[in-house]
Amino acid sequence: xxxxxxxxxxxxxxxxxxxxxxxxxxxxxxxxxxxxxxxxxxxxxxxxxxxxxxxxxxxxxxxxxxxxxxxxxxxxxxxxxxxxxxxxxxxxxxxxxxxxxxxxxxxxxxxxxx
Numbered sequence: 850x851x852x853x854x855x856x857x858x859x860x861x862x863x864x865x866x867x868x869x870x871x872x873x874x875x876x877x878x879x880x881x882x883x884x885x886x887x888x889x890x891x892x893x894x895x896x897x898x899x900x901x902x903x904x905x906x907x908x909x910x911x912x913x914x915x916x917x918x919x920x921x922x923x924x925x926x927x928x929x930x931x932x933x934x935x936x937x938x939x940x941x942x943x944x945x946x947x948x949x950x951x952x953x954x955x956x957x958x959x960x961x962x963x
Contacts, residue, residue, distance in 0.1 A: 896905035945958035
């Protein structure tokens with residue numbers, strides 16, 4: 850199945866800073882974080898008091914996520930285990946030909962495959 854690009858939709862609870870009323874801005878002054886959802890990172894945030902000389906950034910990258918989840922380690926273990934299982938299954942299936950005109954041999958192949 851081909852991948853399709855998902856459309857980004859604005860949720861009702863998403864509020865942009867330019868849409869806020871001045872009263873609301875005064876209430877939350879000093880308590881907001883700027884987030885850029887269109888970056889390649891999973892999360893890219895910047896504190897409002899950041900400057901060019903002293904940026905206060907928080908980035909959460911896919912690489913950092915995979916390290917925390919140990920994705921690569923477990924995928925390597927899975928590959929080692931999977932190859933043994935696949936080799937055993939392939940060896941069993943090789944005993945029963947899949948391309949045959951004899952119905953009994955084909956039924957044996959289907960039973961071995963199941």
